[in-house]
Amino acid sequence: MxxxxxxxxxxxxxxxxxxxxxxxxxxxxxxxxxxxxxxxxxxxxxxxxxxxxxxxxxxxxxxxxxxxxxxxxxxxxxxxxxxxxxxxxxxxxxxxxxxxxxxxxxxxxxxxxxxxxxxxxxxxxxxxxxxxxxCLLGGKVRDRVDYSGYLFYRWAEHPDGEAPDDWDAALDPDGVVRQAQRFADDYGFTSFKLKGGVFAPEEEIAAVKALAKAFPGYPLRLDPNGGWSVEASVRVAEEVGDLLEYMEDPTAGVAGMAEVRERTGAVLATNMCVTTFGEVPEAFAKDAVQVVLSDHHYWGGLHATRELAALCRTYGVGLSMHSNTHLGISLAAMTHVASVIPDLSYACDSHRPWQTEDVITEPHRFTGGAIEVSDAPGLGVELxxxxxxxxxxxxxxxxxxxxxxxxxxxxxxxxxxxxxxxxxx
Ligand SMILES: O=C([O-])C(=O)C[C@H](O)[C@@H](O)C(=O)[O-]
Ligand SMILES: [Mg+2]
Known part of the structure; x- marks a missing residue:
């Protein structure tokens, strides 16, 4: 031992x-x-x-x-x-x-x-x-884990010019589509999530429509992080609900999410109102959430993520994966755990393509929008x-x-x- x-x-x-x-x-x-x-x-x-x-x-x-x-x-x-x-x-x-x-x-x-x-x-x-x-988690059920291209409205640079990168500003539908095109070209992503809640819903609806036109048939997600009222959420669902595989945290809180669900029938995902085991019972009972976005960091690790997966499976709730800004050690861990959950059927989120630095010797490469599951001992990455x-x-x-x-x-x-x-x- x-x-x-x-x-x-x-x-x-x-x-x-x-x-x-x-x-x-x-x-x-x-x-x-x-x-x-x-x-x-x-x-x-x-x-x-x-x-x-x-x-x-x-x-x-x-x-x-x-x-x-x-x-x-x-x-x-x-x-x-x-x-x-x-x-x-x-x-x-x-x-x-x-x-x-x-x-x-x-x-x-x-x-x-x-x-x-x-x-x-x-x-x-x-x-x-x-x-x-x-293998320590019971063995992979897939060799590659799909990730979705995580689109953000953004400025070209920080106000003081710190931490520069080579991306353009994206502040309107054309900018969002250009960003998605570069993600598709460089990483092969075949689904996109747009971080919303930045502009009025009408502008973000226009961005989703532009994405759907530029990338027909691609699964799309829009996530305003609870930035909309129930009324605004219903309006967005009516306008673009059929273009989205799920709406992510359209409104804040279980009661509002449940009302949006009831009034629109939209599939709602969350990394805000169900982020601890204690929040599960009420949200599931009220049908406020149809997809939980797991994050192995705050759910407590890779074993805990599998426990969450079992809970979601039991209640017929889907599972997908959230991310915050992270590097390659986390991406390796996310990929291993995603590879062992049979019903993780959505592409996972990852901020990693936005990072220009890493602490591993061979940063991962996304190909076809996916990361290969490593069969090397441990995580398969070196510090x-x-x-x-x-x-x-x-x-x-x-x-x-x-x-x-x-x-x-x-x-x-x-x-x-x-x-x-x-x-x-
Ligand atoms: O899916 C999400 O809600 C996130 O990834 C939360 C993050 O904080 C995201 O909004 C960000 O990085 O600005
Ligand atoms: Mg979110």
Whole structure:
């Protein structure tokens, strides 16, 4: 049995383009946490998760108590991490500027941290046994995992010119179609999701119609992150519902989602109103959600994602996959877990094509809109220590970017910008 001799947590800042959403715009740099777990066999496993300071604090405390523990005791990680939070209040934030992923409470914070340690443990265990992570999860049922092209309204550059990339602005239907065309040409995506909630629904309806015209038959999704009232959501469903494979979080909250469902019959997906196990019963009972967008980070890891899949299967609810800004370690973990869930029948989301940097030596390549499932031991990716060091140096140099805040980033351009209250329309 391998024992953990060291767990290391490295905070980094990665470049991020000026992607717009209902709250504001992405900052030029976004925080991530990279976890390494070393065993007494001399093997190191790696994991990745959110990097905002409250995640980082828990990750550092969990890393401190791991040496001496059995590598395989992954089911005990949650209790260990919880113990590090003793005395903290379980403050629930319904909506906060650090990313549009629903409620924020201690359980979700802990699960988000634990997931990186679970993935690092699985990577180390895989390297020790010579087995890929998907084998440790029961074996893949597909060799390739489909991803959808994640389109954003965006500016060409950040106001101060930081973190430049070679993409044009996309602020109208033509810009969105041009972006989708480049995604299709470069990565082969055959389905698209447009991040909405940026402009009035009529403008986003026009973008969806333009996409449907340019890419006939492609599955499309529109996600305003709860930015619309029930009335606006119904209007959008009437206008473009038949062009969309699902509407993602058209309106905020279970009651509103249930009403939109009842009035339109539209298929509704969420990564906002069902993001913890505790939110499942009410939402499923009220038929507020027909597709849950899993995210192995905040659901608590790869095993927890399979538990969620079983729950969704039991209740006849679909499963797809959410993403926030992430690098290749997370993409590898997402691909392994997606490969073992038989009824994950939608293309997964990934922000990865927007990232110009990585901490793995051979970043993944999307071909035909998919990622090959690796059969190499562990995750099948190697840490690039030079890149990790450089991105950590940036984290040290930029304390102003250590917490994601899309509202603050927007304020740099629009000084009067305040966190929009939902619904915006
Ligand atoms: O599907 C989603 O709602 C997301 O990916 C949430 C993210 O925060 C997204 O809106 C973003 O990156 O701006
Ligand atoms: Mg969403």
């Amino acid at each position: 391998s024992r953990i001799v060291r767990a290391t947590v490295t905070p980094i800042l990665i470049s991020d383009p000026p992607l717009l959403n209902v709250l504001g715009v992405h900052q030029p740099y976004t925080p991530r946490t990279i976890v390494e777990i070393e065993t007494d066999d001399g093997v190191t496993g790696i994991g990745e998760t959110y990097g905002d300071t409250d995640y980082l604090d828990v990750a550092r405390k969990l890393a401190d108590v791991l040496p001496g523990r059995d590598l395989t005791s992954m089911n005990g990680l949650y209790a260990l991490a919880s113990a590090t939070l003793t005395g903290a209040t379980d403050e629930v934030k319904e909506f906060d500027p650090a990313g549009l992923r629903g409620t924020r409470n201690n359980e979700k914070l802990i699960r988000s941290v634990v997931s990186a340690f679970e993935v690092a443990s699985l990577d180390a265990l895989g390297k020790t046994t010579g087995l890929p992570v998907h 690039d220590r030079d890149a990790l060091g450089a991105l950590h140096e940036r984290w040290l140099a930029r304390p102003d970017m250590r917490d994601r805040d899309d509202v603050a980033a927007m304020r740099k351009v629009h000084p009067d910008w305040v966190q929009p209250s939902l619904p915006r329309w």
